[in-house]
Amino acid sequence: MTSAGRFAPSPSGELHVGNLRTAILAWLFARSTGRRFLLRVEDLDRARAGSEAGQLRDLQAVGVTWDGGVVRQTARGPLYAEAISRLEAAGLTYECFCTRREIQEAPSAPHAPQGAYPGTCRNLDPAELEFKRSTRPAAIRLRAGAAEYTVRDLLHGEFTGVVDDFVLRRNDGVTAYNLAVVVDDAEQGIDQVVRGDDLLSSTPRQAYLASLLNIPSPEYEHVPLVVNNDGARLAKRDGAVTLQDLADAGTPPAAVRDRLLESLGLPAGPLAKALAAFDPNSLPRKPWVWSGP
Incomplete structure (x- = not known):
């Protein structure tokens, strides 16, 4: 392609x-x-x-x-479902029942940013899992095997960012952005990604996920944003x-x-x-x- x-x-x-x-x-x-x-x-x-x-x-x-x-x-739903199925078959996913508020209020790992998933549902025993399934629908999270990942960007050089157990499919059944963008770029033959540098921090998660799916990472260029007179994103x-x-x-x-x-x-x-x-x-x-x- x-x-x-x-x-x-x-x-x-x-x-x-x-x-x-x-x-x-x-x-x-x-x-x-x-x-x-x-x-x-x-x-x-x-x-x-x-x-x-x-x-x-x-x-x-x-x-x-x-x-x-x-x-x-x-x-493109079938493409996303197939990717999640591959990760599930490899033991790289788990069900998560946490709300956003619970995640925000939970203590994080020492060097993780605010809001990084602390692993609350990562190792539920069968009884806990059965009970939680009866209380609310589950999201599907990645069972990450790395705490950080390094990418290379043409404008920023090497950038190392946090990798946590991020969501692959939300509890309403909608595929999460980090999975969809990786699958889409690979399926379309996109090997160059140019986007705003506000998305640089999420790129290590996407590149790490691509490695798990045996997808080559694209070439990255994260370009400066346009801001208002106060320096805030336009x-x-x-x-x-x-x-x-x-x-x-x-x-x-x-x-x-x-x-x-x-x-x-x-x-x-x-x-x-x-x-x-x-x-x-x-x-x-x-x-x-x-x-x-």
């Missing part, structure tokens, strides 16, 4: 300029290395009616194109940050695209022009502050 990069938005609302900047970067990384560029809608959770169509329009409006059809996670509440908002304020999509390219040190104009000048080594390493239209 030909190698590929991808952009994978969640259809939970309109894309803002931070999302569009990351999409442009993912497109540039893929095209500059001769890869296909795929679009995957991560709609397992938080889907809002009409969001997907609007997101596709906005991507096209700034010049981001993709190869083939759009893939949606909600159509959000819709920060005002005119979507293409529609900006168009209403008199800034057309082409001008937004040019501003995003200029923030990356690339020439304004069609993305093909930026592609000719694209050099990953010259990319900014710090967040970019969006100061409004």
Whole structure:
């Protein structure tokens, strides 16, 4: 299968300029290395009616194109179930009945971040398991055999992060993001993942899971975010940050695209022009502050 990069938005609302900047970067990384560029809608959770169509329009409006059809996670349940079955057969899963509040209030391992799973349900005896099954449905967790895992990122170098017994399938039957993204990338032939650096901390979990499934880890590039004037991650509440908002304020999509390219040190104009000048080594390493239209 030909190698590929991808952009994978969640259809939970309109894309803002931070999302569009990351999409442009993912497109540039893929095209500059001769890869296909795929679009995957991560709609397992938080889907809002009409969001997907609007997101596709906005991507096209700034010049981001993709190869083939759009893939949606909600159509891929059998792939996720098969991966979990493989892990179960290897003794690498267990049922968990903890609520979020119970996990947050439980003591964590000494070096684990707040919210890392402390292993409460890891070794339930048969009687405890039977009782808990009668009280609430179970989530399926990974029985991790490592406390940390190291990945290599083109922009950040080696990064070591915590690996805990993270959820593979929620207790409502929905596949968890960390499993779905690993299975999807492998099945689609995606060997280059470009995304915001707020997701770097979760990457060791995904790479570790890929190793258990005998899946090669992709090449990672976690790019700086767009932030507001206070240094916080950009959000819709920060005002005119979507293409529609900006168009209403008199800034057309082409001008937004040019501003995003200029923030990356690339020439304004069609993305093909930026592609000719694209050099990953010259990319900014710090967040970019969006100061409004």
